Amino acid sequence: MDIRAQVSMVFHLDKCIGCHTCSVACKNIWTDRKGTEYMWWNNVETKPGTGYPTLWEDQEKYKGGWQKDSYGKLQLRLHSRLKGMANLFFNPFLPTIDDYYEPWTYDYENLFNAPEGDDQPTARAVSMITGKPMDSIEAGPNWDDDLGGSPVYARNDTNLDELTEDEREQLNELERVVFFYLPRICNHCLNPGCVAACPQGAIYKRGEDGIVLISQEKCRAWRMCISGCPYKKTYYNWSSGKSEKCILCFPRLESGQPPACFHSCVGRIRYLGVLLYDADKIEQCASVPDDQLVEAQRNMIMDPFDPAVISAAKANGISDAMITSAQNSPVYKFVMKWRIALPLHSEFRTLPMLFYVPPMLPVLAKTRDGTYDVAGLENENLGAMLSSLEKARMPIKYMARMFAAGNVGEVEDVYRKLIAVRIFKRAQKVKDYGQAEVDSALAQGKTNAEEVEAIFRLTALPTYEERFVVPPLGRESAVEAWEDPLDHKREAGFGNLVQITRRRF
């Protein structure tokens, strides 16, 4: 048992209103420099849609993540070591700027300096790469925002592949058009594809908190990480010639603040907490068949109350504060205790540590003969709310493809529980459900009144302290932890004058 701590995340999609405040907070802090204009370490996508960069989920195109070779061994989809080295001069699967968009600004000066004339002066779009005027803007950030049902974007979503033609057509019916938001940041995976793909070894996972970082000093612009990450969350800075990615705002974390996107989230959909996991199980868990991936990942995450786990964690140098955080972790509750948060695209086999509570979507939604069939739902033996899973506008297969590597049962379990919460609370507040229906919902959701209350509480009424449970990784205390403070004072004076040796694993 090799216990490590991972600062992990839960995004509650039912609460996301698609306001992009997270993206803007991140952009203002980290990616407003030259060469990073096109980067959105945090972006919010509309689903169904093609996403950013376009069709990033299509690994036939981009070759991200891992796959099992003919011997059942885990291999990067991008390359073997030899092929990777041979492709250094030209990476055949690299997305180009056109797969994102060409960043631009406007020639505002012209509004002030244009000579007097018959026409109103205009501010033309100017490329931020070449500085030349752009005649047409082909794409931009969130180009498919809110375009559920659009033939260009929504219909090309790769997650729709397994739906029947009929189901796909229904999605585009005017009354049934449906979409939800998917905010994405780096998943800080346990088996990251970007780290494994980097020929230089410039990308690493921090032992203390599991944050995946790119050493700007070591990066040599071989640009394999961009292809290797199936989520397309490493970006190439075309100006500095280095790859960059989400750093989970580690300078903020170290001073006890949550990352900017978490802090600024208007819908309060984001939860941050520590998970303890067994690093010995990484390879084995990433190698199981597709439909078992979600369960395998849960098996890696250890119970922070188990004395054996705690002592193993302490033996590995995990601090008491970190263990206490793991015990109070909201992420542990959503993922392990209640099992209602699922990883995104676990079939990429990188073991992502950002989990999503799937959205409920409109509940009463079925058209018959061109009208909403609300009355018809009354006749279903389960009642309107419960039947929403079967009658969901968004086919459950679509959700399963995104959040459970195609395992429909896994997603259904989550929805049954979420529906139970909804019915239970509705019976309490609105009082239009009988006890029999509530009991039936609880039984189907494999849950009970106490758990439902807890889920409701953390979903709807969580405080700041309940949403973000991570100990400050203060630099001062970190020094004290390395050495006796008095020794340290004697040897190095105040501050880190002595180079601290780093160990690699």
Next chain:
Amino acid sequence: MFDTALLIGFPYVATAVAIAATTYRWVFDPYSYSSQSSQFLENRALFFGSVPWHYGILTILLAHIVALSFPGTWGLFTADQNRLYVLEITGLSLALMTTAGLTILIVRRIFNVRARAVTTALDWILLVFLLLQVALGFWVAYYYRWGSDWFLHTAAPWLISLAKFRPDITSVSALPFWVKFHFINGFVIVLLLPFTRLVHLLAYPFSYFWRQHQIVIWNRARGQRRVS
């Protein structure tokens, strides 16, 4: 006198500067030790330029080094006429491939607005000297046939004498102008190496062949944290 300066003095100066400057850059500016890729901005032409250029020039460079390092074995190899033919034809085609690839890369940087936006003055200087070098190489290979053989009796003794710090230019002083130009321009490129993106030649990440896939770095040695 002129020959002595250019074929003895200049190679020594160029090599000394190159060694000192690459070391300095490696130690004090590791951040810059790469070649900034422009594939992200332009993909198509890069494929047709970069792949033939890199594979061509690496093979040719390797042939130069092998011939220089093992002149005896190389001499035995070229002693057979058929083998010599094969070698010459291969060399010529590689030179052609390299020149074509580099030309495509240069044309790309001139005409693609995006690629041009990330091209510096030093990049242009380097590209010009590299093109000159491969063009000269092709010229020499074509007009002064059987270079893979006469190289052993001219350039090789001269370069070896330089390496042994007993410089002797008698074996090369009678060579035609174009051949000498190729020699000297070669050392110009050696001189340019530490100051341009060419340093990426020394940054090839061999360790990828054996390193573990996953890398975890701990700020402190594991398990040594004192829990108070």
